[in-house]
Amino acid sequence: MMKTQSPFLDTLFLLRKEECITIFTDVKKISPKEEQEVAEYFESEFEKERLEFLSDQIPFDKEAAVWAAKILYHSVQLYLVRENTEKDLSQLIPGFRGQLTVSSRLSADLSLRFLPQIIISLKNTDPDDPLIALLENILKQFHYSGIETELDLENLNWEEELKDKTYRKLYLERIVENKVYRLAEIPYINRLLTAEFGWYKDIFWKELKIIKD
Numbered sequence: 001m002m003k004t005q006s007p008f009l010d011t012l013f014l015l016r017k018e019e020c021i022t023i024f025t026d027v028k029k030i031s032p033k034e035e036q037e038v039a040e041y042f043e044s045e046f047e048k049e050r051l052e053f054l055s056d057q058i059p060f061d062k063e064a065a066v067w068a069a070k071i072l073y074h075s076v077q078l079y080l081v082r083e084n085t086e087k088d089l090s091q092l093i094p095g096f097r098g099q100l101t102v103s104s105r106l107s108a109d110l111s112l113r114f115l116p117q118i119i120i121s122l123k124n125t126d127p128d129d130p131l132i133a134l135l136e137n138i139l140k141q142f143h144y145s146g147i148e149t150e151l152d153l154e155n156l157n158w159e160e161e162l163k164d165k166t167y168r169k170l171y172l173e174r175i176v177e178n179k180v181y182r183l184a185e186i187p188y189i190n191r192l193l194t195a196e197f198g199w200y201k202d203i204f205w206k207e208l209k210i211i212k213d
Helices: 007-018 032-053 062-080 086-092 102-112 115-125 130-141 165-178 187-205
Strands: none
Touching: 007 032, 007 062, 032 062, 032 102, 032 165, 062 086, 062 102, 062 115, 062 130, 086 130, 102 165, 115 130, 165 187
């Protein structure tokens, strides 16, 4: 197991590889050196996952990856340590200020894919926790990472959202993997899935209805 002197990197590594977390007595600050270490770690992880993209045209977005790593790290710590933290929530969980692209979405997903589990845990503890709304707003923007979460995505232009063929492929695969009916039954997405399944629909997802609009 990789071990460093960085609580930031160690926490993220354990969460991604072993699905466990490190408990601290307070929310620790992140140094520039730690940010650089995390950027290097996630770049190597992105390169591994890029093999599944079937595309070498999507670059790693360092800014998005580090921002998302901070969101995940702070979310985990705030779930465990909440004394005198409410006033700092907006600073610890800031919105994304970069350009929203396929590259930024996939780079951020390395961390943000864990947010749905954190949101569920927060809701079980306190459904009125203000941290929940902050995390859900992030996932509305990075909804590829929140496919399992009940998000209000009614106003999205799905043709525009899924115009990149690589991102579209990954998005559809994640819907199928998690059997997300509420997304799979959106007419545009349903047509895409039906076309992908072809004659083998019943093998991939027998229960999914074919939506005619």
